[in-house]
Amino acid sequence: xxxxxxxxxxxxxxxxxxxxxxxxxxxxxxxxxxxxxxxxxxxxxxxxxxxxxxxxxxxxxxxxxxxxxxxxxxxxxxxxxxxxxxxxxxxxxxxxxxxxxxxxxxxxxxxxxxxxxxxxxxxxxxxxxxxxxxxxxxxxxxxxxxxxxxxxxxxxxxxxxxxxxxxxxxxxxxxxxxxxxxxxxxxxxxxxxxxxxxxxxxxxxxxxxxxxxxxxxxxxxxxxxxxxxxxxxxxxxxxxxxxxxxxxxxxxxxxxxxxxxxxxxxxxxxxxxxxxxxxxxxxxxxxxxxxxxxxxxxxxxxxxxxxxxxxxxxxxxxxxxxxxxxxxxxxxxxxxxxxxxxxxxxxxxxxxxxxxxxxxxxxxxxxxxxxxxxxxxxxxxxxxxxxxxxxxxxxxxxxxxxxxxxxxxxxxxxxxxxxxxxxxxxxxxxxxxxxxxxxxxxxxxxxxxxxxxxxxxxxxxxxxxxxxxxxxxxxxxxxxxx
Amino acid sequence: xxxxxxxxxxxxxxxxxxxxxxxxxxxxxxxxxxxxxxxxxxxxxxxxxxxxxxxxxxxxxxxxxxxxxxxxxxxxxxxxxxxxxxxxxxxxxxxxxxxxxxxxxxxxxxxxxxxxxxxxxxxxxxxxxxxxxxxxxxxxxxxxxxxxxxxxxxxxxxxxxxxxxxxxxxxxxxxxxxxxxxxxxxxxxxxxxxxxxxxxxxxxxxxxxxxxxxxxxxxxxxxxxxxxxxxxxxxxxxxxxxxxxxxxxxxxxxxxxxxxxxxxxxxxxxxxxxxxxxxxxxxxxxxxxxxxxxxxxxxxxxxxxxxxxxxxxxxxxxxxxxxxxxxxxxxxxxxxxxxxxxxxxxxxxxxxxxxxxxxxxxxxxxxxxxxxxxxxxxxxxxxxxxxxxxxxxxxxxxxxxxxxxxxxxxxxxxxxxxxxxxxxxxxxxxxxxxxxxxxxxxxxxxxxxxxxxxxxxxxxxxxxxxxxxxxxxxxxxx
Numbered sequence: 001x002x003x004x005x006x007x008x009x010x011x012x013x014x015x016x017x018x019x020x021x022x023x024x025x026x027x028x029x030x031x032x033x034x035x036x037x038x039x040x041x042x043x044x045x046x047x048x049x050x051x052x053x054x055x056x057x058x059x060x061x062x063x064x065x066x067x068x069x070x071x072x073x074x075x076x077x078x079x080x081x082x083x084x085x086x087x088x089x090x091x092x093x094x095x096x097x098x099x100x101x102x103x104x105x106x107x108x109x110x111x112x113x114x115x116x117x118x119x120x121x122x123x124x125x126x127x128x129x130x131x132x133x134x135x136x137x138x139x140x141x142x143x144x145x146x147x148x149x150x151x152x153x154x155x156x157x158x159x160x161x162x163x164x165x166x167x168x169x170x171x172x173x174x175x176x177x178x179x180x181x182x183x184x185x186x187x188x189x190x191x192x193x194x195x196x197x198x199x200x201x202x203x204x205x206x207x208x209x210x211x212x213x214x215x216x217x218x219x220x221x222x223x224x225x226x227x228x229x230x231x232x233x234x235x236x237x238x239x240x241x242x243x244x245x246x247x248x249x250x251x252x253x254x255x256x257x258x259x260x261x262x263x264x265x266x267x268x269x270x271x272x273x274x275x276x277x278x279x280x281x282x283x284x285x286x287x288x289x290x291x292x293x294x295x296x297x298x299x300x301x302x303x304x305x306x307x308x309x310x311x312x313x314x315x316x317x318x319x320x321x322x323x324x325x326x327x328x329x330x331x332x333x334x335x336x337x338x339x340x341x342x343x344x345x346x347x348x349x350x351x352x353x354x355x356x357x358x359x360x361x362x363x364x365x366x367x368x369x370x371x372x373x374x375x376x377x378x379x380x381x382x383x384x385x386x387x388x389x390x391x392x393x394x395x396x397x398x399x400x401x402x403x404x405x406x407x408x409x410x411x412x413x414x415x416x417x418x419x420x421x422x423x424x425x426x427x428x429x430x431x432x433x434x435x436x437x438x439x440x441x442x443x444x445x446x447x448x449x450x451x452x453x454x455x456x457x458x459x460x461x462x463x464x465x466x467x468x469x470x471x472x473x474x475x476x477x478x479x480x481x482x
Numbered sequence: 483x484x485x486x487x488x489x490x491x492x493x494x495x496x497x498x499x500x501x502x503x504x505x506x507x508x509x510x511x512x513x514x515x516x517x518x519x520x521x522x523x524x525x526x527x528x529x530x531x532x533x534x535x536x537x538x539x540x541x542x543x544x545x546x547x548x549x550x551x552x553x554x555x556x557x558x559x560x561x562x563x564x565x566x567x568x569x570x571x572x573x574x575x576x577x578x579x580x581x582x583x584x585x586x587x588x589x590x591x592x593x594x595x596x597x598x599x600x601x602x603x604x605x606x607x608x609x610x611x612x613x614x615x616x617x618x619x620x621x622x623x624x625x626x627x628x629x630x631x632x633x634x635x636x637x638x639x640x641x642x643x644x645x646x647x648x649x650x651x652x653x654x655x656x657x658x659x660x661x662x663x664x665x666x667x668x669x670x671x672x673x674x675x676x677x678x679x680x681x682x683x684x685x686x687x688x689x690x691x692x693x694x695x696x697x698x699x700x701x702x703x704x705x706x707x708x709x710x711x712x713x714x715x716x717x718x719x720x721x722x723x724x725x726x727x728x729x730x731x732x733x734x735x736x737x738x739x740x741x742x743x744x745x746x747x748x749x750x751x752x753x754x755x756x757x758x759x760x761x762x763x764x765x766x767x768x769x770x771x772x773x774x775x776x777x778x779x780x781x782x783x784x785x786x787x788x789x790x791x792x793x794x795x796x797x798x799x800x801x802x803x804x805x806x807x808x809x810x811x812x813x814x815x816x817x818x819x820x821x822x823x824x825x826x827x828x829x830x831x832x833x834x835x836x837x838x839x840x841x842x843x844x845x846x847x848x849x850x851x852x853x854x855x856x857x858x859x860x861x862x863x864x865x866x867x868x869x870x871x872x873x874x875x876x877x878x879x880x881x882x883x884x885x886x887x888x889x890x891x892x893x894x895x896x897x898x899x900x901x902x903x904x905x906x907x908x909x910x911x912x913x914x915x916x917x918x919x920x921x922x923x924x925x926x927x928x929x930x931x932x933x934x935x936x937x938x939x940x941x942x943x944x945x946x947x948x949x950x951x952x953x954x955x956x957x958x959x960x
Contacts, residue, residue: 079528080526080527080528086527088527093527096527098526098527098528099521099526100521100526100528102528197528197530198528198529198530199528199529200528201527201528202527202528202759204758205758205759206758232532233530233532234530235530235531235532235533235759235760235761236758236759236760236761312755313755313758315562316560316562316571316572316753316755319562319564319570319571319572320525320527320569320570320571321527322564322566322571324566324569324624325524325525325569325624326524326526336566340564360753363562363753363754363755364751364753365751365753368753368755372755
């Protein structure tokens with residue numbers, strides 16, 4: 001039961017095979033059993049979850065339920081949750097009880113989802129392995145010596161290990177898609193501005209987007225229906241009419257033109273991953289899609305451009321963590337300077353400090369043009385590459401990650417190798433486009449994902465392709481034995 | 483050695499919106515500490531700014547009032563620095579693309595001539611909170627009520643050449659802001675704050691000298707004193723072989739001196755970059771035209787109208803129109819009495835004198851415009867003399883309200899009965915034969931003596947025009 005999709009659980013609830021209360025309790029029991037080893041959750045909101053489950057059951061009995069009503073969910077600890085610790089993977093916020101809910105949390109609550117707790121993550125979403133968390137690493141449920149990916153590693157591990165039915169994540173450079181790939185899940189990073197950032201702790205404001213981590217494309221569509229849409233509290237949130245993301249799911253793929261970026265299928269890509277992708281391509285071809293090689297000539301600049309822009313924005317976004325009003329404050333500050341230096345020095349971990357320093361440097365007088373302005377120019381070129389490609393094709397397909405989940409500790413001491421983890425995903429954030437990862441195969445007992453990227457606001461189409469693929473394959477139905 | 487002073491002013495005007503620039507918190511002055519600070523103002527993680535449209539309208543209206551280019555695409559930037567009363571660790575401001583671009587303002591100099599002062603730009607930004615260093619025993623208190631209040635920072639070109647010009651510019655700016663109703667302009671409460679960039683150079687030099695910035699001077703008088711002090715300090719320093727250091731200086735009004743606050747040579751690097759949480763603000767001609775349509779008549783236009791419509795002197799018109807409330811008051815008086823010249827005299831001399839003496843604003847005047855208008859109407863219709871009107875004015879100032887009742891109860895009505903005046907004239911002539919002889923011998927100055935005597939006897943009530951005419955006739959006739 002616990003490893004079923006949201007859609008399956010929703011019909012079970014409708015058919016009264018199980019109550020939300022029972023379902024929630026079952027997930028809580030499993031969390032208590034498995035979380036000590038996996039460390040996917042940092043906070044478990046047991047009482048609140050059971051109360052929400054009862055409310056959901058009442059709602060369902062009154063005939064007032066939507067597809068997410070009573071479905072247990074986990075929220076990445078980057079989302080503010082009223083009255084609940086919101087630590088963002090950092091010692092800096094180890095004591096921060098948010099007085100308000102993020103828009104995403106609010107909307108899922110309105111949809112009737114039951115919050116089980118908050119999931120572990122890389123500190124302030126800075127990392128690709130979940131190893132930068134102040135709360136310790138998360139284990140990949142497929143192989144506990146391996147990382148779940150990051151930064152939404154806790155959410156991915158929780159969904160994969162059936163510690164919840166679905167989870168929220170955020171994606172600044174690949175933080176939903178790469179963990180989805182490593183944990184065998186479907187993860188969607190929506191178009192920038194699709195989902196409100198209100199209450200989502202900012203890493204890099206022009207890149208951050210919230211999205212679903214689920215067991216199927218259909219589940220992701222159901223979550224998108226709840227979280228997407230205009231929010232006047234976020235000025236960058238697009239004003240769009242309501243869109244039903246499930247509407248196109250069953251559309252046939254005939255006539256679909258898919259581009260394969262030459263730059264993604266090179267010798268850098270693990271040959272076994274390449275083989276898996278070829279198999280997926282054949283599958284989609286059999287469903288009516290046609291394939292064409294395309295070029296994204298500036299993609300190779302995306303990692304360096306990203307590591308200027310994201311840290312630059314982060315360096316300012318993280319200035320509010322100063323030990324003055326909330327969060328970590330050093331003991332016995334001697335004066336204001338000491339308060340700042342020690343609160344931030346002790347409150348932030350190494351990766352966060354590294355990025356604040358890089359960002360501060362990139363914005364400094366005398367370097368701004370050479371770094372920040374140049375990176376912005378590259379960003380425009382990258383966007384242009386996609387625009388040109390989408391003149392010829394409807395979607396782009398490629399790898400999500402160069403390989404399967406790596407081992408804990410393997411890359412953590414080498415930041416540049418870690419940064420290259422996101423080589424296929426980062427350009428999508430820089431261009432503000434929707435991208436998703438879905439399971440495409442298994443390699444040595446580990447899942448491997450493929451990435452679909454579409455033009456702005458093409459989420460429904462992406463979900464359609466993913467859903468059709470999933471109707472004809474079973475990679476997404478595999479579950480780890482934990 | 484002859485020196486020239488160069489001054490540029492940066493004026494921060496707190497815009498009188500109901501809510502803050504990027505949050506819904508109230509902006510009212512004087513509320514209990516931190517009672518007007520929302521989760522955004524506290525910079526809680528995850529909160530985001532949402533632009534208050536009213537601020538844009540106010541900034542554009544100011545731009546139109548100073549004939550400035552209006553930025554059709556303005557962009558907000560982050561200015562990064564750490565301070566406890568700056569909760570986000572950055573201030574949202576406009577660096578490269580301000581809402582108001584280049585404009586100008588005309589000021590009147592003491593010699594009556596006009597000078598145009600360039601306005602470099604005016605940009606929208608957030609105010610910081612307040613740090614309170616007293617009453618906390620070795621700690622500081624922070625009040626974030628002011629944090630996020632909208633400011634318009636108006637930057638002048640370095641066109642001002644002495645402290646008096648600086649004050650004239652500042653007063654003109656103040657006047658425009660009050661006309662537009664975009665700020666209460668209250669300097670003592672900090673709604674209008676002025677930083678002065680001051681340097682000196684040898685007369686005829688083309689390069690600017692090193693400047694110092696005098697921060698937050700909170701009255702017109704202090705601006706003048708602070709600049710004068712600073713100019714003198716810089717000249718003396720250079721003449722003694724020293725060098726002016728570029729720095730920020732604080733004006734101490736108690737000691738009437740400026741002193742060094744912090745050196746700008748080790749200047750903060752503010753690491754400006756475009757604010758990713760806000761979209762650029764795009765406005766079109768239609769929007770600008772709509773704002774223009776709401777503009778009130780501005781001081782310069784009103785001043786010109788007062789000269790043409792009421793035949794006032796440029797000086798009187800300027801004094802009356804510098805303050806919107808004053809100009810409104812004046813026009814209400816004119817409407818009541820129909821005599822602009824007399825109204826201007828009474829308002830600029832007597833009323834302003836009264837207000838200055840008791841340190842009152844025109845809005846707090848004990849004499850209302852309809853009362854003053856009625857009083858002047860009574861001068862016009864010969865009920866009272868201009869001289870006795872002073873008594874009426876004083877009674878009004880003391881709180882009496884009915885002009886006609888004041889005239890009645892004090893017996894101030896003029897004597898206009900020609901028989902009575904003729905008798906008075908005859909009496910005065912008869913009583914002063916020596917002076918009559920002198921006048922007739924050609925000593926015209928004696929005429930005033932007869933008027934004085936006649937007024938004394940009539941207790942000032944004789945109609946002066948009638949009295950003069952009869953006196954002249956009688957003195958000539960005999």
